[in-house]
Amino acid sequence: MAPDWKITVFEANDKTGGYIRSQPTKVADSSSTVFEKGPRTLRGVSEGTLILLDLVAKFGKQQSILGVHKEAAANKKYLLSPSKARQLVQVPDDFTSLRKFLTNSIGRSIPMALGKEFFTLRRGHGEETVEQFFNRHYGKGLSDNLISAIFHGVYAADAGKLSINAVMPSMVKLESKSASIGRYTVWKALFNSKKSQESAPPIKLSANLRKYQDLFSPKLNLLNMSEFLKSFPMTLLQGGLETLPQCIANNLPKNVEVVYNSKISSIKPLASGQVALTFEDGNTERFDHLRSTINTRALSSLIDSKPMKDVFSQVNYSSVSLANVYIPKKNILPVSGFGFLVPKASTDKAKLLGVIFDSDVEHSARPLFSLESVRKELTSKTVSTPDKLKQLAEDVFHSQPLNTRPYTKVTFMLGGHMYDGIKTFPKEHEIKKIVEDTFGSILHTPLSDYQLEVGLIENAIPQYNVGYLDLKAQAWKLADSEFHGALSFGGMTFADGVGVPDCVMSSFKDAVKLAHL
Template sequence: MITPLTKLKPNAKVAVVGGGVSGLCFTYFLSKLRPDVQVTLFESQKRTGGWINSCATKDESGKPIMVEKGPRTLRGVSDGTVVIMDTLRDLGKEAMVQSIEKGCTADKKFLLDPSDKLVQVPDSISTTLKFLFNPLGKGLIPGMLGEWFRKKSPHPGQDESVESVLNRRFGNDYISKNMISALLRGIYGDDVALLSAKRTFKKIYYNELKHGSNTQAMFDNMREKSKNKKKDGHSQALTGCLNDYVMAFGKDKSNLLDLANTLKKYPMLGLVGGLETFPKIVRNALNEFSNVEIVTNEPVTQVIKSSSNAKTIGLKVQSGDKYEGFDHLRLTITPSKIAELLPKDEDSLSKLLNEIQSNTILLVNYYLPNKDVLNADQHGFGYLVPKSNKNPGKLLGVIFDSVIERNFKPLFNKNFQNSKALKEYTKLTAMIGGDMLNEHGVPVIPSKEVTISAVKDALNRHLGINNDDLEAGHWEFTIADKCLPRFHVGYDAWQDKAENRFQDAYGQTVSLGGMGFSRSPGVPDVIVDGFNDALQLGQ
């Protein structure tokens, strides 16, 4: 949370609503920091893990397969990833960690150009030249050369859309509607014309605010790094929350620094069995904690203010049962879902939370055994679809899961053999919709049949996969309903207002986490957010 939290009293009772990775990790950190605190976690579904869903299913012949219906990799350069990996190491599960090496096939990324051809995102001189001569590269060179000389915002410090700040800084709209629109669709499922620059594209926003331009920021940062090297030699320091993490759990600082430096070498990390392996491991660890209770398949329906004690809070669940006497309530679900739980006397707060809509993403998984239908030059992480593409199927992008899986190498357990590397198969995940599904703010969801048909057409046109192979494959369809909050212009100011309103209404008895209230919707980010708030409450 933006607003500070105060330490819990001895033997306090805490409720956590939401059993996704945010709620699980907050519970894990708090219960470790404060074994005297009793934590009850409530999850509406039978399973925990939230949108991280490594789904075990079977193909058309009945053989077991795993398809990812949510995130599948982590960024190596991230404080949250360091915390995840160190947690796995603490729990004796470091052998599960897999890595994608920089420059390998699975590290290649593509964009779809206006003629529905894949164009590689530049990573060499030859790919840069090809990109610049493609329509997707239009405006890039003059935009970058002139960026230093362009005027700053006439309203410095005021939020604006990503599209607005990019068009001003680069003097054209090609960069925003081509490269950056594709990137942010892949992360947020939303439109650059609507997304808050201050929230979702912080680097370019703050570079202009602090340095005047991104070019000037680059030179200033280079000078700063050079000064620090001369001053401190080659010593390195932990960044972000990691110093606090070291102090809170008595970690060896040099060991954690070594881990952080190791992870930075890898653009992507994954886990044996899929990314859901991590929340499953945390859940199993929590099952052994005597101060933690996990209540699943029991949706919370109402937050109850205590009539006898203004400093405690209660919850009502769908079965009608009530849980009372909590000294603190942690809410990790989306803002609109939080609004549904508030009592009627908090109607104005509910209205404020309902200002934040969420995007729905449709996921289509395709699996074909015994055959790789991707051409060798198409092998990579996958491709994203820019705003400049006509895109009748409302496709956000396609992830080449089989390429990623076959390129995974063990990070810590070097004796582990990746059997998938020897197999021929195709596994793809298409992401559809996001803001493109919305009509008057309400998502209009096409049927399973219509969606899969549109994906088949896209895979045929974009990748050249023939109809026989498409029809022979196994297909899965998933609706990730309202899974991503829409980070509209002014979101940070809205969040600050919402948190302050919660403190006015509930004092220190409520804190807010999850995708809607962390720095970013990424898995590492919500985990850092959970740790930071658990630390404030625990110490």
């Protein structure tokens, strides 16, 4: 973007990636498998995902890009029912699963909740939590049985604390139109039905993607790719998601240097408008601009500004325990899917947030660029029709899988907001017992001959609680006033979301702004 700028990345560890960590692990029935210790997939259609996949293609690694088709078994998702039977209930994707969902205790209240919402007459006042918003519109059942599970999976968070304005601004916008979300949605569908039948609008790139296209000459046709990925709600990389930061680190331009094992002791603004970084060995370096991607607790320990420290101290984080489980030579999962989440109504002393069925995802994944016809269309300068791209996606779905050997691999996620206030985190033997109990009582398959790795990510995910948007605005304002605009924030804390694509888009937009492009 600016080849005459000298850019230095200070990395505290001995490798790039941060929370993205894909660990090759020896297992009994194969030379190795990958245990994901953090994020593992990208959202199929998003601005950030498109940019990331284009970068991977530019680096000559497009054959490593995999996708899970929307019709694949791994796209099925489940919730843990609060009933005594502790059933896994599929989130509906057809009439049969809808009927089962609505007759189970987890979904029984939904028809009445939807009917109630249609007659909502009052809009909310002030900033609400996600739970307050949905309780007001739909009643407590929907929030406790469904909505809470979604935020256990995304933020490891309590829907009773998260700000609806921060995590679901589109819902607030819908409410502003007509108080009732359902009433406005039906009205809009009826009003627009005739218009949409007359002429379908042409596919267009967002302003951000147009800017990326103008600046970087993408290898992939972003219009075709965005339409193609509508059939693939999940994308991943062969060898694990850590392939992504490794690719970037191995293909940096000459004006970018990564300094590993960096130990910064202080960050100070200078009268010149620059920023001074002092290291543990006493050396100091000056820079025109500093972008911090570390969490605010770590950043707070490096600066002197009391107002900034006060703001940073109010940002909460959740800690998550992860348990990777591998069972060789057989699939012992009772259902096929991406995994299951635990809603508020089903939580217990185990503090389980959810379980990811990694082996199902890996068995369902297909190489997106293995077919010549697909490679041709996705790199062509000509815009293809949606029908053609949909057919190509079907062809990929029916192509040969990379992985056919039987095995079971899952990841347990525990804690999150349920760890708030605890004095000590669970030990490995305690997590092991939870894993074994879950397989016995929920998955109904006693464990034997299995491999287990347990880890803890402290202060992993920022919590966008009520008041977060004000804190975010204050942090940026203070960075501008106290650091003369020479400090900006990347990473998850002050982005538009906690996903990898969200962080990428936040950095892209700020880089464009900084370079005055």
